[in-house]
Amino acid sequence: MNELKDKIAVIYGAGGEIGGAVARAFACEGARLFLTGHRLAPVEAVARDIVSAGGDAEAAEVDALDEQAIDKHLQSVVAKAGRIDISFNAMGNSPTRYLGASLVDMDLKQFSMPITSYTTSYFLTARLAARRMLPNKSGVIMTVTAPPARIGTPNGGYGPSQAAKEALTRYLSVELAPQGIRVVCLQPHGMPETETIREIFESKARPAGVTWEQFSSYLAGMNHPKRFLTLAEMANVAAFMASDKASGMMGTTVNLTMGALDD
Template sequence: MLLENKNAIVYGASGAIGSAVAQAFAGEGARVFLAGRSSAGLEKTAEKIQAAGGVTDVATVDVLDAEAVQAHASAVAQSAGSLDISFNAVSLPQTGIQGIPFVSLPLENFDLPMATYPKANFLTARAAAHHMTDQGSGVILTITASPSRTAVPFMGGMAPAWAAIEALSRGLAAELGPHGVRVVCLNAAGMPETPQLAEVYGLHADAHGIPRDAFHARMADRTLRKQLPTVAEIANVAAFVASDRAAAMTGAIANLSGGMIAD
């Protein structure tokens, strides 16, 4: 197992991506601590992990509350004996954020992702880093999407927020690398089976004046393999990157766009 004897916190574990990554971590032997705003959603993820024989704990944590994030990370490290992996998959509803031209976008709508995503990732990474640097090992994972590195209309503050997370990940990697801590950002194209992507593609389809299926097909055609990545594909890479087999990988933006971005 790739993550045997590892302890991982997954923030936003009630969402499609967070849940899938948490299950992948558990499937590779990690004890997974599920954190998020919805206890009901977290319990559903926990039930899936436990049904598959995994070990998990649940905690309601506001990732924008610095003290709550730090207290939870400290409790995990103390109770489990180490904090080895931190993955942040928090998200916001996108209606009112995407699908609107910049010239028509209210300031507060532009500012919301800018003020939420980078801050949430900073707070969770900082909390994990305190413990990982002390123990001399650990992996911090973030996630963004392809518009951080491409020219896409109607993204509002999302693309700038993702770009900020990528810059944050590189800076963290530079500071934490000498202490044995790796930081990797996963950059993915849209995953069609997630509820959030259905919302987002609907917003963009309306903005372009085409059906949602047509916009979906347009996005899939932009990939080199002519299909968008799945949640399972992203989760499998996350588990590998979090493992010791990826020990040489840090400060990287892992390209999981299916070739939508060609490096």
């Protein structure tokens, strides 16, 4: 327990299911949390849960695509806490605008939207966090990707956006690892607890006559145990990867697809 005791962690997208789960796992391990999101209300709800359970969390409205907003927030974190130990980017956007669409019929804006938003956010949050970590020669920069980074599915620019994040993880690691900063990402798969999976079902599967049970069975059937990864399982791995016990893990994507993808 308390593998992250006294660590200062900033989480982007903390109001979402993945960001919220990671925040709670970090809090359970003793981290002091600075939670952000594009909308303040859901981030405040996560912070209240953590504080009521005895943890330490503050909420702020920060657009993870706005360089000045990110920088200003990190300045305030350093002013309050003295440093930044962990930066976790869990920013997401709605997939229904591009999933299932034909690349041949897709216009450039629709294709490039997820690539631009995901990579821009990860680059900005990682770069600005790294600048605060370099003086201490210590820190962990993290994000989340998805299996379409490595498999072909009809999802427009979403798969390429996730592949770009995995490549950026390796690039950042090459530069930052000699300075004591680890960069890693997690790759979970098809967690029905997330709004994204529910949204995909409602927009794509249900209109095609597929039931939730059929949809769930299809997703679960892709992995080895024939069940879903839970948010708690994903968040526990995130907490481990952020801890000093994972000091040998860097420049890599942690496969949490439960066997759906072979490395």
